[in-house]
Amino acid sequence: MAVVSSANSTVMNNVEAVRATLYEAMKNDERTVILGEDVGARGNVFLITKDFVAEFGERRVIDTPIAEASIVGIAVGMAMEGLRPIAEIQFADFIYPSFNQIVGEAAKIRYRSNGEYTCPLVIRTPYGGGVRGALSHSVSIEALFYHVPGLKIVAPSFPDDVKGLLNAAIDDPDPVLFLEHKKTYRLIKGEVPDGHYTIPLGKANVRKAGTRLTVVSYGLYLHWALEAAERLQEEDVSVEVIDLRSIRPMDKTAILNSVEKTRKLLIVHEDNKFGGIGAEISAMVAEEALFSLDAPIRRLCGPDVPSMGYALPLEEEFMSSPAEMADAMRAMVKF
Amino acid sequence: MAVVSSANSTVMNNVEAVRATLYEAMKNDERTVILGEDVGARGNVFLITKDFVAEFGERRVIDTPIAEASIVGIAVGMAMEGLRPIAEIQFADFIYPSFNQIVGEAAKIRYRSNGEYTCPLVIRTPYGGGVRGALSHSVSIEALFYHVPGLKIVAPSFPDDVKGLLNAAIDDPDPVLFLEHKKTYRLIKGEVPDGHYTIPLGKANVRKAGTRLTVVSYGLYLHWALEAAERLQEEDVSVEVIDLRSIRPMDKTAILNSVEKTRKLLIVHEDNKFGGIGAEISAMVAEEALFSLDAPIRRLCGPDVPSMGYALPLEEEFMSSPAEMADAMRAMVKF
Amino acid sequence: MATTDLRTGSLERHGLSDEQLRDMFRNMLLQRQLDNRGFQLNRQGKVPFALGSEGHEALQAGAAMAFNRGRDILAPYYRDLGLCLGIGLSPFEILLSIFARAEDHNGGRQFPNHYSSKAAGLMSFSSILAAHLPHAVGAAFAIAYRGETGRAVLATCGDGTTSEGEWHESMNFAAVHKLPFVMLVENNEWAISTPLEKQMAQPEIWKRAAGYGMPGRRFNGFNPIETYAAVMEAMDRARAGEGPTLVEGTCYRYLAHSTDDNDLTYRTREAVQERRKDDPVPAFEAVLIEHGIVSPEDVAAMRKDILRETNEATDAAEALPYPEPTDLYKHVYEGAWEPWQS
Amino acid sequence: MATTDLRTGSLERHGLSDEQLRDMFRNMLLQRQLDNRGFQLNRQGKVPFALGSEGHEALQAGAAMAFNRGRDILAPYYRDLGLCLGIGLSPFEILLSIFARAEDHNGGRQFPNHYSSKAAGLMSFSSILAAHLPHAVGAAFAIAYRGETGRAVLATCGDGTTSEGEWHESMNFAAVHKLPFVMLVENNEWAISTPLEKQMAQPEIWKRAAGYGMPGRRFNGFNPIETYAAVMEAMDRARAGEGPTLVEGTCYRYLAHSTDDNDLTYRTREAVQERRKDDPVPAFEAVLIEHGIVSPEDVAAMRKDILRETNEATDAAEALPYPEPTDLYKHVYEGAWEPWQS
Ligand SMILES: Cc1ncc(C[n+]2csc(CCOP(=O)(O)OP(=O)(O)O)c2C)c(N)n1
Ligand SMILES: Cc1ncc(C[n+]2csc(CCOP(=O)(O)OP(=O)(O)O)c2C)c(N)n1
Numbered sequence A, B: 001m002a003v004v005s006s007a008n009s010t011v012m013n014n015v016e017a018v019r020a021t022l023y024e025a026m027k028n029d030e031r032t033v034i035l036g037e038d039v040g041a042r043g044n045v046f047l048i049t050k051d052f053v054a055e056f057g058e059r060r061v062i063d064t065p066i067a068e069a070s071i072v073g074i075a076v077g078m079a080m081e082g083l084r085p086i087a088e089i090q091f092a093d094f095i096y097p098s099f100n101q102i103v104g105e106a107a108k109i110r111y112r113s114n115g116e117y118t119c120p121l122v123i124r125t126p127y128g129g130g131v132r133g134a135l136s137h138s139v140s141i142e143a144l145f146y147h148v149p150g151l152k153i154v155a156p157s158f159p160d161d162v163k164g165l166l167n168a169a170i171d172d173p174d175p176v177l178f179l180e181h182k183k184t185y186r187l188i189k190g191e192v193p194d195g196h197y198t199i200p201l202g203k204a205n206v207r208k209a210g211t212r213l214t215v216v217s218y219g220l221y222l223h224w225a226l227e228a229a230e231r232l233q234e235e236d237v238s239v240e241v242i243d244l245r246s247i248r249p250m251d252k253t254a255i256l257n258s259v260e261k262t263r264k265l266l267i268v269h270e271d272n273k274f275g276g277i278g279a280e281i282s283a284m285v286a287e288e289a290l291f292s293l294d295a296p297i298r299r300l301c302g303p304d305v306p307s308m309g310y311a312l313p314l315e316e317e318f319m320s321s322p323a324e325m326a327d328a329m330r331a332m333v334k335f
Numbered sequence C, D: 001m002a003t004t005d006l007r008t009g010s011l012e013r014h015g016l017s018d019e020q021l022r023d024m025f026r027n028m029l030l031q032r033q034l035d036n037r038g039f040q041l042n043r044q045g046k047v048p049f050a051l052g053s054e055g056h057e058a059l060q061a062g063a064a065m066a067f068n069r070g071r072d073i074l075a076p077y078y079r080d081l082g083l084c085l086g087i088g089l090s091p092f093e094i095l096l097s098i099f100a101r102a103e104d105h106n107g108g109r110q111f112p113n114h115y116s117s118k119a120a121g122l123m124s125f126s127s128i129l130a131a132h133l134p135h136a137v138g139a140a141f142a143i144a145y146r147g148e149t150g151r152a153v154l155a156t157c158g159d160g161t162t163s164e165g166e167w168h169e170s171m172n173f174a175a176v177h178k179l180p181f182v183m184l185v186e187n188n189e190w191a192i193s194t195p196l197e198k199q200m201a202q203p204e205i206w207k208r209a210a211g212y213g214m215p216g217r218r219f220n221g222f223n224p225i226e227t228y229a230a231v232m233e234a235m236d237r238a239r240a241g242e243g244p245t246l247v248e249g250t251c252y253r254y255l256a257h258s259t260d261d262n263d264l265t266y267r268t269r270e271a272v273q274e275r276r277k278d279d280p281v282p283a284f285e286a287v288l289i290e291h292g293i294v295s296p297e298d299v300a301a302m303r304k305d306i307l308r309e310t311n312e313a314t315d316a317a318e319a320l321p322y323p324e325p326t327d328l329y330k331h332v333y334e335g336a337w338e339p340w341q342s
């Protein structure tokens, strides 16, 4: 999938992959600006833009006031007038005040002006739990936005995808919400091809091929699902694991192809179940491949509570685990 | 279902039912206040609170500044401190700026304070299309909120349900988003029992019993679905039509019971398809009643575009019709 | 600053030529005619919605004169018919919007009055109040970022819209970055049915400027020349890289909010009539005649010409087709990928 | 207003008794001790997060003294340890929050420092900046609505938080309705790494008050007595039904934003050291000693007592259990219906 312009690659974690990609974008295109809270001298709270301000200056790396509606809204205006802004929301939990600008404005600018104006904007934000982030630094937000036509949503899990998809998001002529699972920031390392490449938005990736069950996931849980699938492999049970990567557009074809083959589908995500991404995946399959199914479609998701808690048991109870996922896979295979 | 305290009833349209219910709530409980844009002298843009300010005074019927985040946020504070606010968002399209207060705050107050604080708040708003409302006065918003634990969402279609569910929402100790389809405001009339009664949140209603297909809908489309089902009845095809009424909590039992009987499910809603309410309904059934199905689950929904348009063809193309619904029903029954 | 007094007829031109004065006046007449046309078409059942700007004519004609076509950017709101005419939109474009024809800049997707034109430097906006103000600030940032001096962004909104959080955030960011941005508030004392005193405790909006660290001033928006002078001064500051200004023009909304509103539910006919005494259109006409800038015959000719132009634009626009039903599916994203196609 | 000058040692009491002065000072010492304890526990690996208020002690001790327990309502933010202690929270309650124990008011759900106590009149708040301000205004409305004079709502936030739209909307609504509401801004010159000049062009936040039509004033937040006087005056206005006030206390954030922050990435140790010269804790101690309100021995005893109290609270809280895993499912809604149960 990846178009590699150099044979070499470098091992990076997800933070480094975001950072390296942003750095290249700033180097390559004068129209690129980064704006958000503490992205300047502090270099972002995860050090993603560390030293950027020294190199690119305060005009291009903008420490904004604490005002999310206008962080996005001003980026929209920049994009409408020819810049290529990359806006950051410090934690996904703080994206709510900018909902109007994302859903009511950015996603509709091309549409409402009949194509006269466009909004090539990337909004990056760290999301997800398992980091003792308590009630307000743990949330998954993808399902609050995936219903919105005009918006694209990406949630990569591996460093090579981070780079290829972030490049694609930056190049994209429409607004893209780029979700980075913060627990994977330093945890997940991998080879990242050198040089510029993009991975098309809307394409899933079969990270592990298999025959008995299709598992669709993304984010931190994708890694856990892969771990669980490896365990089942050791038990000689072959499970296919699809890394969704893009949430909107969603790669229906990849999912349907896999389900036609395995005849069973398990969807795994950290976000709450009711109305989550899994609902659409399941509905899509129930609509187009119902009679290919040998078992009910199952969703293993976060419980339907407002948030995990700060106290360890409240976080652990919320989060699933590779073991729980392996059990769910075994049950489905046995069905 | 309705607990009727008087044998009498009155014919009303949906606007009148909202108005009468709000009026009673204001009469019966001094803690009730209504706040929103133009709810005072103007009596709301649909005249729902006409003459209220004369009777109840400006302290209880509050013309707010144009500032939706604080309309909801101030109502949250009122609710935390013992009042029973009913906040209005003039059109559902303008609820976006208050997303933070609804999703980040209202829905989490009980949870985050471990039950110490509560937020008994009703947010009413007119939604939906077919009224030449163009890009910014036509939107359906239920799917942007139904993923949120801590929030309840109601979308009644008939005047008797409007009253019973609005009473229940007002009595409810938690925040309720109360959605009124504006095209049904004057179009839909019906008997409304006199006196105070409530209809429990979370209970669907079989508006037409049938055997060959289950149709689940709500809002304007529920009426069209009923019309379509009547046409099929004339063709001697018996279709069951469920009025969802509450979106969260959702009446899983009613849907599953019906599907077990009819073995086919069609979901019909005006809102966009991808990630809409139909996704969860379908996924729920695919998870719990897959082998009861004799046909793929179908969703007949709004197209995945940002909005209908002002120009008539752009509105008509977006909206479905009883005829299209009847066709979909016939196709499912034949399957 | 010496000012034209529309009551006494004194005239301070602020450098405006006879031709510019006539242009402003013509704009005002044209606004009224086009407003009228929208309401007429609505009464005839030809269009479902109309919204007029009566009372804002002078303010908008004056402000438009301070706009440099081909350089400046305008981020207006729905009551800015005259401003949009003044920066170059044609009556035909207005009628396309009223009739929601396929050729309309928005392809008939938005309500009328939601003008948009990239060619004219007119930024697309939605009905969501104040949401366009961060866009205007972002555009001002882009201008400054590219070092394009001599350009500025003129953003407008009503008095009621200043209550929105996004108004505040926009003002603050523009001030921090000293952007080429002018915030013009058209204070017509009403937000639909909500009078100013329920919108804010302190009714002089321009006084908020000090809190943000930018200059603020108020002017009589019934006077197009005073308006021009105030807005021009602010635009010139912005164009020179000296930062943003808040300007507040006082005016009045003579009509109901729109065809969906009945203003007699919240104000009396008499109260409105009282304010009609200050109606800027006849007042400015009188001043121009008194100073020999137009003759009564000129005015009559202008009116005739405007009516003809409006009629022609109406006929031309009406004759054009609606968008196709399938146009609904266009421009969701660039290019071929669209989810409902799969 | 005559003011205590912490440099020269002059003392204007503003009616505060010796006991009240000692209480304020004790609060300041206790704040520091509890701050310290949080960081200690973090370094020991016992808790994953701590956030301190050093530099805010005087401001918060003074403001708390203007709060009427059992009547007023406090809507604070996460840096308000001293304010929350001052209105009645115990060190044990603070430690419950630090340890996220089941008995914590939030049941261990929120980060530490997100205090909540209905009994103390302390409104629950989240980490989302400014989101609590409309709640405070709504509570003030409820008070006024019920005609409860003699009660007011004290809301606080940092300098950076004044940039949020919800700050603006809250100020405006409070002013329109003349609510019993006091907005206390704790201006410590930083918002994590963002200095004041990037947050706003005009650094005197109190000056925004005029734009909203309410009084505003600024005071030296390193001086607890001046703080008390300013906040008390505002609270008394509010309690008397005379409407809201914006008060801004200047102070400084001596520590990094939290244990997750390293402030040496954006400011120098020397710059902070320079500001330590004004540290309100030793300064107030010196004044109190000079005026014979406490002796050095008293202070030593206080410190000892506070350490003992803190140790006891630490041990008591640490010994208590975490919430149960299944507590995750409680209090989503009232009563039995919860979707995951079906
Ligand atoms: C966010 C939002 N809230 C509410 C509305 C509904 N609305 C449309 S116009 C209007 C009044 C605006 O008043 P003002 O800003 O003073 O402008 P004017 O109409 O007086 O020119 C309102 C409340 C809206 N369009 N957007
Ligand atoms: C809506 C929102 N945006 C961003 C953050 C992240 N954040 C937490 S504290 C903080 C700085 C706040 O600064 P200030 O208001 O001055 O308070 P201080 O910490 O200085 O006391 C930021 C940006 C947040 N919690 N909420």
Ligand SMILES: [Mg+2]
Pocket: C158, C159, C160, C186, C187, C188, C189, C190, C191, C192
């Ligand atoms: Mg107005």
Ligand SMILES: [Mg+2]
Pocket: D158, D159, D160, D186, D187, D188, D189, D190, D191, D192
């Ligand atoms: Mg600060």
